[in-house]
Amino acid sequence: SCHEDGRAESGQDLAKHHHPIKHPHIPQLVDFPAAIVDDALHGLVRADPRLRILKGHRVVVRSDIDTFKQDHVCIISGGGSGHEPAHVGYIGDGMLAAAVAGDVFASPPTSAVLAAIRACAGPKGVLLVVKNYTGDRLNFGLAVEQARFEGLLVDMVIVGDDCALPREKSKAGRRGLAGTVLMHKVLGAMAEAGRDLASLSNAAAHLSRGLGTAGVALSPCQVPGRQPSFHLEPGTCGIGVGIHGESGAAEIPFTSASAICRDLLDIMLNQGKIANRAYMTQPQRNVSRYALLINNLGATSQLELGVAAMAALDHLIEDVGVFVPRVYMGTFMTSMNMAGVSLTLLDLDALPAEALEQWLDAPTTAPAWPGPTLLGGTKQFVVRRDEPPITVPAPHSSEAEETTALQRTPSEISYSTDLLGKAIKGACEALFSGEPELSRLDAIVGDGDCGTTMTEGARSVLEQLQVGRLALHNPAQLLQQLATIAQENMGGTSGAVYSIFFAAASSCLNDRDVVRAPLASLVTMALTAGIDAVMKYGGAQQGDRTMLDVLVPLHHYLDRHGSAEQPIDVGAVATLVEEASHATADMNATCGRSSYVPDHLLRGHPDPGARAVAMWVQGALHRHPRR
Ligand SMILES: Nc1ncnc2c1ncn2[C@@H]1O[C@H](COP(=O)(O)OP(=O)(O)O)[C@@H](O)[C@H]1O
Ligand SMILES: O=C(CO)COP(=O)(O)O
Ligand SMILES: [Mg+2]
Ligand SMILES: [Mn+2]
Known part of the structure; x- marks a missing residue:
């Protein structure tokens, strides 16, 4: 803080x-x-x-x-x-x-x-x-x-300016990459000039249609305290990378700087052999005008950026036949310390009745915006060269250690704050011991932060539990507290999703007479509401390779077995979540960050968010499968 x-x-x-x-x-x-x-x-x-x-x-x-x-x-x-x-x-x-x-x-x-x-x-x-x-x-x-x-x-x-990922691959839409900085520049200049909020939002919608980015990784990145983000075979590079250490849409042999830069531009402009994306409108020879931004992904030398500028201008002007009156070269938006570049094109005629140059050239005091821009792009400056090679009560506390909150029969008791506290503690501890697995998995299928995000949440919950601040006697209030913790201390997709999940679960219990309801059916009600809200706001469903692929089967099981006059079979629940989480290893990702990763790289690795659910459910039930 x-x-x-x-x-x-x-x-x-x-x-x-x-x-x-x-x-x-x-x-x-x-x-x-x-x-x-x-x-x-x-x-x-x-x-x-x-x-x-x-x-x-x-x-x-x-x-x-x-x-x-x-x-x-x-x-x-x-x-x-x-x-x-x-x-x-x-x-x-x-x-x-x-x-x-x-x-x-x-x-x-x-x-x-x-x-x-x-x-x-x-x-x-x-x-x-x-x-x-x-x-x-x-x-x-x-x-x-x-x-x-x-x-x-x-x-x-x-x-969303990314042009590298096929449309069909992801429901998440195009990733936001270095083109965002050009949005900052244009919108910022308009705001400075006194334009109102509505006209800025309107301009932004037009601008995004004229904005495209594609990048190449020459190395993985290393987030301090974590492993390198992926492995690149010598002599290869990752084309179509994002800014979260991803390996890219495809791993290809590194041929030459010019060939790679040409490929990146062709991806954006839907030219040549890679003409299957069509995110930007088709360039018009001798008509189209672009601003070009050459972005260092973190660990690329200035000399290499110059080579990329040469190659990109050469291709745009000589081959594609378009004008490039503005060129920006430097470090704009990085993927930590990844070696590589991204190229961004902004269609200078994307805004009806506005000269975008005016907004790009307007003065700014922002330290990271490069001073004078290079006025590149008239044909005579480019020499064509040969290609280089290259709430509720009754505390119960006399339970045997092994009994878990869910295990009691509904007629016995509806609620035990003591057991609930132990379940929460168990859930948090399971996340601590599972952190290395979550970090490792998210590094492969996402961006590596899932483990730390989950343990940040678990640490805050445990702190509140230990000082007696969790409302264990009031389920609705407790769930609201968990929502707040997720909202204030977690971050990431997981933080937002858990916050939505707990908040919706809390509101559904608020209206009800929770005193008499058996705990298992409370859990079922809360899960129903929580899952619905996560689907509504996050846009994912069962089968999209997310935590929902464990939450939904868990919900189905409790729904079928939770109201019967017999204890829940905790062993069966522990097995169910274990198996459901591992089943995500064979799924294709259509939501969240994994949808940016090629399917074959996901294969065999379960979804970290799904594994996290399995871990905390098993921890709450005090059933720990050998890992
Ligand atoms: N739309 C979604 N709805 C529900 N869960 C999602 C969604 N997208 C991703 N997830 C879950 O979030 C997990 C990743 O969490 P986290 O690492 O915090 O995300 P990110 O780094 O993308 O912000 C995934 O493993 C997946 O289970
Ligand atoms: O780094 C980020 C975007 O700038 C974080 O996004 P996520 O929380 O979805 O990983
Ligand atoms: Mg992240
Ligand atoms: Mn992540």
Whole structure:
């Protein structure tokens, strides 16, 4: 957590709770992996008096926000960390008013986004520019709903500029990549010039249609404290990468810089051999005009960026025959320390009746926006070359250790706070011991943060349990508390999904006479409501390879067996969740981050969110299968 004066909790403070870095493969300038985001924000704000941190949140705002918001629409962006300089580097006149940072590769919790909106909300309103990831959509979306309920003027636009993944592969839609920074620039300049909230949202919709990005990985990335994000065979590269250390849509032999850059552009412009995506409109020879952004994914030398610029301009101008009057080259949005680049094209005629150059050229004080732009692109500057080779009562506490809350028959008792406390403790502990497996799996099928996100949640729940603050006597209130913990301490898709799950479960129990209901049927009711809400907001169903693939079978089982006048067979439940979670290993992913990973790479590895459900259910039942 951070202090109002801009001092973040230091690495030394955090040392009390977290482990220092274990010997990494490559040394990294990090004291404590868990403190990396706070330490980095701390450093940044100390170095720049134009910025300050909102107390208690990883939110950076312009220091003069209170006066600034009186006569400007404030643009807020954010998302997981690990993409620096995005998004804090874009705070300044003519770009962003604030940035919300999550843990590395994990969306910030809803509460942080809400704090940013509250700080920036003035008479002109707030526009959230959000990259299209499930966690971000949910956490920023929930904050918008809550802010509107508070009467604040706020709108949200989602950016999805990725061109590399086939449309059919994912229900999640195009990923938000480096093109987001061009959105920040154009929308920020318009806000600076006094345009209103509605016209900014409208412009954003047009812009996203003219925006495309595709990237190549030459190495995996390494998040401190974790394993390298994937393995690349020597001589190969990952084409169609995102910004979360993914291996890409396909692993291909590395031929030459020019060939790879050409492929990236062809993917975007639907040209040549890779003409199967069609996200951007077809370029028109001697007519179409683009801004080109060459983005370092984190560990690429400036020399290599220059080579990429040469290759990209050469292909666009000579082969495709289009104009490229604006070129931006540098480090805009990274995948931690991945070697590689992404290329972004913005159709300069994407906005009806506006010259986009005007907005791109408008001055900004944001430190990460490159100074003067290169006015590349008239034909004579490009030399054609040969291709180089290359609530409720009655505490019961005299139970035998092995008895679990669900095991008692409904007629015996409906509720035991003592057993419930033990079940919660067991659930949390199972997540702690399962953390290495969750981290490993999410590194393969996602972006590696699932283990830490789940243990962050478990740690907060245990803390509240230990100090007696959990409302064990009142199921509705307890579930509300769990929702709040997920919302404030977890982040990521998991944080948002669990927050929605517990909040909906809580509201459904609120209205009911929970005193007499058998515990198992309470659980069934809560699961019904929770699952429905997760499906509604997250858009996933059974079979999409998510945690729902364990929650739904669990719900079916309890629904069938929960009201009978006999104890639930906890062994059977433990086996059921174990098997259901492992069954996800053979599923194709159509939702969430795994839908960006080729199916053959997912094969054999179960979904981490599904495994996490199996772990905490087994922990709550005190049944631990040998792992
Ligand atoms: N739309 C969705 N609805 C429900 N669960 C989802 C959805 N998308 C992803 N998940 C679950 O979230 C898990 C990943 O959690 P986490 O690592 O926090 O996500 P991310 O890194 O994508 O934000 C997945 O393994 C999956 O079980
Ligand atoms: O890093 C992120 C996007 O910027 C985080 O998104 P998720 O929470 O969906 O992983
Ligand atoms: Mg993540
Ligand atoms: Mn993840």
